[in-house]
Amino acid sequence: MSSIDSSTAELSVIKDGEKPRPRTTAHHNQMISHTKNQKRGRPLDCFLEGSVVCGSTLYLTDIPYGRIFAVDIPTKLRSLAIQYDGEPNGLARHGKRQQLIIAGFKLEILSLDPTVVEPKLIPIIDRFNGERLKGPNYLVTSEDGAILFTDQGMTGLQDPFGKVYLLDSSGTSLFVAMTRDNSFWLTPLYPDGSVQRTERFASYFEVGGPDGLATDVEGNLSVVHSTLGMVFVQNKDGTPRARVTTKSCGSGSTNLTWGGEELKTLLMWRVNRARF
Template sequence: NFYPVPPIIQAELYVRIPDDMRCLGKDTEWRGGFARQFQHIFLEGPVVDNLGDLYIVDVPYGRILRIDPGKTITVVATWDGEPNGLAATHDGHLVIADYKQRILSFDPSNQKIKPLITRRHLERFKGPNDLIVDSQGSIYFTDQGQSGMTDPTGKVYRLLAGGKLETIVENGVSPNGLVLSPDEKFLFVAMTRSNQVWRLPLHSDGTTTKAGVFFQSFGNAGPDGLAIDEEGSLFICHPSLGSVFVVDSNGIPKARIVSGTSGINLTNCCFGGPENKTVFITDSLEGNVQKVNWHCRGARSQPRLRTMASTPEYQPFLKYSDDPAAEETSPPQHPVKRRTTVLSHMLVFVATSLVWGVVVFLIVPSPMPTSSTQVSASTHPTILENHLAGIRHNVTSGKRLINCGNSTEEAKAQGCKYDILLNHWVPGPCFDKESVDEYRDDNSWGAFSDINMTHRLTIDEMSNRDFYWTSIRDHINHCAIMWRRQFYVLFDERRAMDTVVTSPGHTEHCSQYLMDVTEGMFKEPTKTMRGFAGCWIKD
């Protein structure tokens, strides 16, 4: 290494799991790689939510522990498993990489754990180790098992939000922790037994090529958990060397974090704290969590989890058979979204009011002129009849679809325009200039290049980036505008309608988003991905 020795930063003890919360004297078949050292606890998989609660797993005893900002520790789930990694989904659940039970889902609202996916085709996973969730809701996870230098068969998978499972790596040398670059164009995977971190470019079609070694180390055990900050610096936990190595986006050493206690088994880390600038590190064998204050934020904002219910008793887990047909969870199952009673009643009231408003509007003549884009009920008398008769129809029936391609160059070549409210390129016939100008002219629609929302982007800059940052308030406005457009598309039976407006998945996303958000979150940043929409046209 031709670079100077990086500065050493000593972590400080954040919290120690007290003896009365450890499984003292309780037997377990888990031994990991520390059979002679392991006693009664082994911490891993840290995740911090937007309330400042830190979640960690106790691998040998199948537990999830929650540590609140006041350092009160609660066991929130216990089951017959060996959890090693945690990640938060967009709908407020935790997904779990469990060596024994494979990939699981934990619903904080009822504290139940269910299998999410347990096998690829007919073959059970070797033994999942860690996992992450990207901005589109896809779950990346490592299937480590007992792979190594003499058996390089570890795998990395991506479970898409729709349930499709894709294989990204098939020749992993003990794949362990993983993390995405801030722009999600690269995937970093710790390969423990080869003492490396691999860097994999991710292409738009889901494939990867030209994977390479980003970081090379030494020692008895190699890299474990990974984290990344907003500048692209990678945090590499290395248990046998008692360090967390920090390298920049080019792999140049920036710092070495060492333990602030007698323990050196620093296995995993994550960002959290009031400004998302605190690095929390699990010291697994000692059963404590350490922390370091960092100069910038983590690359991803802290997730919002569902409201936690009271702690249940130990949850006996279903036993798997060797026959996939007899297994309860052969297809991937995503958690069912739950809504509170109050919000459900509010939705029913709003929906009912809207329906009655439409009926009254159609029946009672109005002296107000309609715009050139609207069609009155008197012009189309079948509209009222269909509404009152409850007749449903597919709004895309009898229409042809035109697209903008999959790149900015293709979109411009096909005459598409960038809709700042949709965050999509859309074909000209579906571009709603009136509503776009409404927000563009008063400068109230902001997009930024950084998570701190300090560098504002022009519309041209927005349209050329893969993603940018907006406020949660703007995300709410986006959903409201989509519903307004959706109403007039259906009510007026418009000739052209974009594929975002007609998407059931987008409508479901917006409805859940509005029910989960709180007023205190309005100014928080949210990552917005640029897209390419189609347009249904009735000739």
């Protein structure tokens, strides 16, 4: 297994010396609630998640401040696509369109067209069979419009009852990062949306665990570990292929995606330091 050092660049989320101030009381209360429940009360300048590339634009979410940023990949310049009273986490592109699908931790799946002058959030689902969601986290979409999303809330080994939901059936298999189990799982998807014979595809080590996943055109999987500061690259059969170190970013890298020319650049970032 080879080892690769990655290069980094600074992403200016706030001006030098400026602290991000929520625009309203709702945003302030939202930030306090997020840091209390997710980071044991530690203050955060930002907590970057989500990852989707549309053309030369990378979209990121900032969970505690309810923001979605648009980053121009060639110049590293960013703009604020939208800020709202919510906790956006996972992002996915809906088919071939520029429309984004958002997994909001405040119990909802939303859609957004960031290219219009005044972007508006459109609810897709906030209940499943009448039951409220726990707290959606990540999601993926297929070209025919199917949406799969994880609904983990604050589950873990002490409460192993998170779920994966499928809105329209598509695809043949699904990989799910099980961060608290320090592994990720593989499960076949059947035409009716059911799953059988779910298995542990790979296991890791250290505190934390695998978080973001990305596949390349050859079917290889890139898995970013939330505390090790590295990405494990594995063949589609699970055998190790390479290890990408992100030591210049440090630990806390939780997401990644392919972007750039011909989708040959692997983009990753440190969630609370605005660095990628």
